[in-house]
Amino acid sequence: MNPGFEQLPARLIAWFDRHGRDLPWRKDRTPYRVWIAEIMLQQTRVETVVPYYRRWLETFPTVEALAEASETDVLKIWEGLGYYSRARSLRRAAEIIVRDFRGELPADLNRLKKLPGIGPYTGGSISSIAFANPIPALDGNVRRVYSRLFDIEAPLKSKESEAELEKISAALYALPEVRARPGDYLEGLMDLGATVCLPAAPRCVACPWAESCAAKARGVQTARPVVLKKAPVPAYLVAAAVIADSDGRVLLTRRPKNGLLGGLWEFPGGKTEDGESLEDCVRREIREELAVEFTPIRPFGVYRHAYTHFKITLHAFVGTIPADSKPKALSADALDWAAPEQLNAYPMGKVDRLIARKWLTETRLNEPDPQSKESGSPRTKRGKTIKE
DNA sequence: TAAACGTGGTA
DNA sequence: TTACCAAGTTT
Numbered sequence: 575m576n577p578g579f580e581q582l583p584a585r586l587i588a589w590f591d592r593h594g595r596d597l598p599w600r601k602d603r604t605p606y607r608v609w610i611a612e613i614m615l616q617q618t619r620v621e622t623v624v625p626y627y628r629r630w631l632e633t634f635p636t637v638e639a640l641a642e643a644s645e646t647d648v649l650k651i652w653e654g655l656g657y658y659s660r661a662r663s664l665r666r667a668a669e670i671i672v673r674d675f676r677g678e679l680p681a682d683l684n685r686l687k688k689l690p691g692i693g694p695y696t697g698g699s700i701s702s703i704a705f706a707n708p709i710p711a712l713d714g715n716v717r718r719v720y721s722r723l724f725d726i727e728a729p730l731k732s733k734e735s736e737a738e739l740e741k742i743s744a745a746l747y748a749l750p751e752v753r754a755r756p757g758d759y760l761e762g763l764m765d766l767g768a769t770v771c772l773p774a775a776p777r778c779v780a781c782p783w784a785e786s787c788a789a790k791a792r793g794v795q796t797a798r799p800v801v802l803k804k805a806p807v808p809a810y811l812v813a814a815a816v817i818a819d820s821d822g823r824v825l826l827t828r829r830p831k832n833g834l835l836g837g838l839w840e841f842p843g844g845k846t847e848d849g850e851s852l853e854d855c856v857r858r859e860i861r862e863e864l865a866v867e868f869t870p871i872r873p874f875g876v877y878r879h880a881y882t883h884f885k886i887t888l889h890a891f892v893g894t895i896p897a898d899s900k901p902k903a904l905s906a907d908a909l910d911w912a913a914p915e916q917l918n919a920y921p922m923g924k925v926d927r928l929i930a931r932k933w934l935t936e937t938r939l940n941e942p943d944p945q946s947k948e949s950g951s952p953r954t955k956r957g958k959t960i961k962e
Numbered sequence: 963t964a965a966a967c968g969t970g971g972t973a
Numbered sequence: 974t975t976a977c978c979a980a981g982t983t984t
Contacts, residue, residue: 615980622970622979656968659983693982713980764980773978774973804977832984834967880975882967924969 578786582723583751583759589782590762595620595769598627600761605679606637608704612696613660620768626655637677640668649837649921658836663691681705702756710743711760715767721799722771725788730799807880812888813856814843815868816929817895822937823913824930826920827863827906834881839920841890841929842906852889864901864909869893875932877925890929 594600597620599611610630614623633651634640640648645662652661667689671679679700680686687697698711717730720742728734746752752759770781776795778784789795817825826839844859846852853870860868870891877888895901903909912920914937917930 612980617967617979617981618969619971619979654969656970657981659967660981663982691982695981699980711980714978715980760980768980801977806976836967880969882969883965 579745580749582783582786583746583749585782586762586766587751587755587758590758590765593769594758594762594765598624598631603704603757605681605700605704607631608700609679609692610664612699612703613664613691614655616660616696617657618655622655626652637668637671637679640665641672641677643668645837646921650919653838653921653927654924658838659832660691662831662837666690667692679704681707683707683709699760702760704757706755706757708747708753708756710740710747712739712743713764715764715771716743716760718773718799719763719767719771719783722776722789722795723783723787725792725794725798727800729802731802735799808884810884810886811846811852811855812843812886813846813852813859814841814888814890814926814929815856815860815870816841816874816890816892816933817860817868817901818892819911820897821913823911824917824933825864825901826910826912827903828908828910830907835923837907837921838926839910839912839922840926843888843890845886853891856889856891856893860895863903863905865904866895866899866901868895875929877928879925886925888925 597611599607611623611627614627614630630651633647634643643665645665648661648665649658652658655661670689671677675685681701681704683697683701686692686700687694692700695711695713698709699713701707701709702711717739720726720739721730721735724738724742726735726738728738747756766781766783770777774796778787778790778795781787784790787795789798815825819825825842827842828839829835829837831837842860842863843856844863846855850858856870857868860866870893872892874890874892877886877890879886879888901909910920914934917934920930922930
C-alpha cells in the first residue's frame with residue numbers, strides 16, 4: 575500500500591470539514607432526503623440537481639406524499655432530469671416503504687438494495703450517509719480518485735480494476751477514522767473528486783492526498799483512470815406530427831412505461847426507413863401508431879438531439895387527419911388531445927417540450943389582440959398559468 | 963454481460 | 974460541431 579495509508583482518512587476528513595460543499599441535502603440528513611438526493615445525483619451533476627431537489631422536496635415532502643403521488647405527478651417534477659426510470663422507481667419504492675416498513679427507509683443494506691432504483695452504490699451511500707454504517711460505496715468520483723491514488727493501470731471497466739478498487743475500499747473502511755464517520759468520509763471523497771481530483775485537469779496543489787498519490791508521483795494523473803474509447807453512436811432521421819383539432823388541441827401519445835422516455839408524452843412519429851422521405855415516414859408512422867391518414871401541411875422545425883446511445887434529427891410537421899377519423903392508440907400507451915393551456919402539464923422529453931413550446935408560441939400569436947375588449951382576459955390568464 | 967437509459971456543460 | 978463527461982441501475 576501507499577506510504578501513510580493509515581493517515582489517508584484523517585487527512586480527507588479534515589479537508590472535508592474545511593472545504594466540503596454546502597449542499598441542500600446535507601442540511602437535514604433524514605433518510606428520505608438522502609435517498610432522494612442520491613437517486614437524483616446518479617449520473618447527474620450537482621448544479622443540475624439542486625433546483626430539482628428543492629422542487630421535489632416541496633412537492634413530495636415525505637415518503638407518504640410520494641407514495642400517494644401519481645406517476646404523472648412524479649414524471650412532471652422530474653421532467654428534464656433524464657433517466658426517467660429513476661422517478662418511477664422512486665415512486666414504486668415509496669409504496670413499498672409505506673407498505674412494508676411503516677414509511678421509514680430500512681437501515682439494512684440488503685433491504686435497501688431490494689428497493690427499485692437502489693443498487694450497490696446507492697445502497698452503500700444511503701447506508702453510510704443516512705445511517706452512519708461503514709459500508710463501502712464506489713461511484714465515478716471514488717473510482718477516479720482511487721485510480722490515481724494507487725495508479726491503477728487496468729482499464730476502469732475491467733474486472734482487474736474493479737477488484738483492486740474494492741480491495742482498496744475494503745482496506746480503507748477497516749480503519750477507525752472511516753468507521754467513526756463513514757458518511758463524511760464518503761462525501762469527502764465525492765467532493766474531492768468533484769472539486770479537486772477533476773477528470774481532465776486535477777488540481778493537485780489543493781489535494782490533501784497529493785503527497786500519497788502514486789499517479790502524481792509518476793506524473794500520469796491525467797492518464798488515470800484508463801478509459802476505453804467508446805464506439806460512435808448511430809444517427810437517425812426522425813419525423814413527428816403536430817395534429818390539431820378544430821379547437822386547437824393537439825394530439826399527444828404516451829410512450830410505453832419501460833424503455834426510452836418511458837411514460838412521457840410526445841408528438842407521434844418515428845424513424846425513417848432506408849430511402850423513405852420524411853413526409854412518407856410521418857404518414858406511415860401515424861397510420862401504424864394511430865390508424866389514421868395524416869397529411870403533412872407545413873414543416874414545424876428541425877430538432878437535433880443526442881440521447882445516450884444514439885442521436886436524432888427530428889423534423890416536425892403540422893398537418894391534418896380527416897375530420898371524421900378517430901385516432902386509436904395502437905402502439906402507444908395512451909392518447910390525448912391537449913389544449914394549449916394544458917400542454918405544459920404533460921411530462922415530456924426535451925425535443926417534444928421544444929415542439930410544444932413552439933406550438934404555444936404560435937397559438938398565442940394567432941390569438942386575437944389581447945388589448946381588444948373581447949379576448950383580453952383569457953389571454954392574460956393563460957400567460958400566467960403556463961410556466962416555461 | 964453488455965447494452966440501454968437523458969440531459970446539459972465543457973473543451 | 975463533436976466528443977466526452979457527471980454521486981449508476983436494470984435487464
